[in-house]
Amino acid sequence: MSYTPLQLAEAFIQAGELNDAVDALTQHLDANPDDDAARRLRAQVLARMPDATHLRLADSDLSKLSNPTTDDAIWRSIVLQRLGDNDGAAALLADLHANDPENERIAERYFDTLLGQGRYAEAQTVRDKMPDSWDWLQRSAILAEFQEQQEQAVHYLTQALADLETQFDLASDAFAQSIKGSFLNQRAHDYLELQLFREAEADFAAAEVLLPDDPSPTFWHGIIAAERGDIEQGLALCRAAFANASDGWRAQMVASLRVIRDDERYRALADAILAE
Numbered sequence: 710m711s712y713t714p715l716q717l718a719e720a721f722i723q724a725g726e727l728n729d730a731v732d733a734l735t736q737h738l739d740a741n742p743d744d745d746a747a748r749r750l751r752a753q754v755l756a757r758m759p760d761a762t763h764l765r766l767a768d769s770d771l772s773k774l775s776n777p778t779t780d781d782a783i784w785r786s787i788v789l790q791r792l793g794d795n796d797g798a799a800a801l802l803a804d805l806h807a808n809d810p811e812n813e814r815i816a817e818r819y820f821d822t823l824l825g826q827g828r829y830a831e832a833q834t835v836r837d838k839m840p841d842s843w844d845w846l847q848r849s850a851i852l853a854e855f856q857e858q859q860e861q862a863v864h865y866l867t868q869a870l871a872d873l874e875t876q877f878d879l880a881s882d883a884f885a886q887s888i889k890g891s892f893l894n895q896r897a898h899d900y901l902e903l904q905l906f907r908e909a910e911a912d913f914a915a916a917e918v919l920l921p922d923d924p925s926p927t928f929w930h931g932i933i934a935a936e937r938g939d940i941e942q943g944l945a946l947c948r949a950a951f952a953n954a955s956d957g958w959r960a961q962m963v964a965s966l967r968v969i970r971d972d973e974r975y976r977a978l979a980d981a982i983l984a985e
Contacts, residue, residue, distance in 0.1 A: 713737070714733045714734065714736045714737035715733070715734075715737050715747060717729075717730075717733040718730045718733035718734045718737070718747075718750065718754075721733060722754060727754055727757060727758060730754050731751060731754055731755060731763075734747055734750060734751040734754065735751065738751065743775065745774050745775055745776060748770050748773065748774060749770070749771075749774060749781060751767075751770055752767045752768075752770035752771045752781075752784065752788075753767075753784060755767035755770065756784060756787065756788050756791075761792060764788050764791055764792050765792065767784075767788050768785060768788045768789065768792070771784060771785040771788065772785070779805060779809070779812070779815065782801060782802075782804075782805050783802075783805070783814065783815065783818060785801060786798040786801045786802050786805075786818060786822070787818075789801065790822065795822065795825065795826055796826075798822055799819070799822050799823065799826060799828075802815065802818055802819040802822055803819065805819070806819045806835065810838050811838065813839065816835050816838065816839055817848075819835055820832050820835045820836060820848060823835065824851065824852060824855060827855075829852060829855060829856055832852055833852060836848060836849055836852065841868070841872070842872060842876075843869040843870075843872040843873040843876065843888070843892075844869075846865045846866070846868045846869035846872060847865070847866065847869045847892060847895070849861075849865040850862040850863075850865035850866045850869065850895065850896075850899075853865060854899065859899040859900075859902045859903050860903065862895075862896075862899045863896055863899045863900065863903070866892050866895060866896040866899070867896070869892055870889065870892050870893070870896075873885060873888060873889055873892070886919050887919065887920065889919055890915075890916045890918075890919025890920035890923070890926075891916075891920070893912045893913075893915050893916040893919065893926075894912070894913065894916040894920065894923070894925060894926050896912050897909045897910075897912035897913045897916060897926070897929065898929070900912060901929065901933070906933050906936055906937065909929075909933055910930060910933040910934075910937075913926045913927075913929050913930040913933065914926075914930055917930060922953070924949075924950035924951070924953045924954040924958050924962070925950070925958070927946050927947075927949050927950040927953070928946070928947055928950035928951075928954075928962050928965075930946050931943040931944070931945070931946030931947035931949075931950065931978070932947070932965075932969065932975060932978070934946060935974060935975050935977070935978040936974050936975065940977050940978055940981075943978045944978060944981055944982070947962075947978065947982050948982070948985075950962065951982070963983065966978075966979040966982055966983055967979070967983070970983070
């Protein structure tokens with residue numbers, strides 16, 4: 710039994726054989742150059758490849774579609790960003806947003822792109838058109854943090870947590886519990902920046918329970934324990950965090966300890982952990 714190039718491409722995609730999938734789609738497009746669906750699929754496969762050559766080919770395919778959709782434009786913005794053309798991605802998303810300002814998927818991409826470029830006033834304008842839902846309130850907090858407005862960030866995260874409570878059953882929904890843990894961890898860092906150590910410790914402790922695989926809340930809980938003079942608890946918590954950490958997380962925690970050891974409050978803790 711023989712298979713068409715499109716059937717082969719689908720099979721190769723399922724198997725993760727992306728180069729073979731591109732070859733099969735190219736064979737099909739050579740014979741059917743007006744097939745937008747196949748060209749769109751090839752662009753999406755090419756966009757999943759890590760090198761600039763394949764990304765440029767993906768951009769070329771997306772630009773040649775005879776009837777591009779909103780999803781196509783969003784894909785192209787992703788490709789442009791991965792190629793380092795953030796201005797091009799922002800311009801594309803600006804047009805999409807102007808044509809459909811209430812589309813949250815477009816707004817999310819555009820907001821994140823503007824944030825990454827440091828265009829905070831424009832990002833705020835995008836945010837202002839969106840609802841006060843938990844996800845957008847969290848983005849408001851991130852925008853405030855980028856501008857070193859931690860008090861505002863705490864305000865937004867507190868609102869986000871309250872809205873989350875109304876949208877999910879947090880007693881049983883594991884997905885929502887993870888989101889809550891992430892918000893608590895984020896708010897704890899804002900409290901830490903404000904030197905509100907009691908509030909930060911409470912949030913880190915709550916986040917630990919909800920994010921058992923994330924060593925960050927446990928580590929920073931340990932730092933705060935040291936700040937209030939409980940070196941024994943601080944050591945226990947930091948050691949637990951290190952035991953649960955990947956190499957990447959461990960490196961980040963070591964870097965943090967080296968920075969904070971200049972503060973007398975944390976020196977004994979940092980020296981003990983760094984010596985292990």
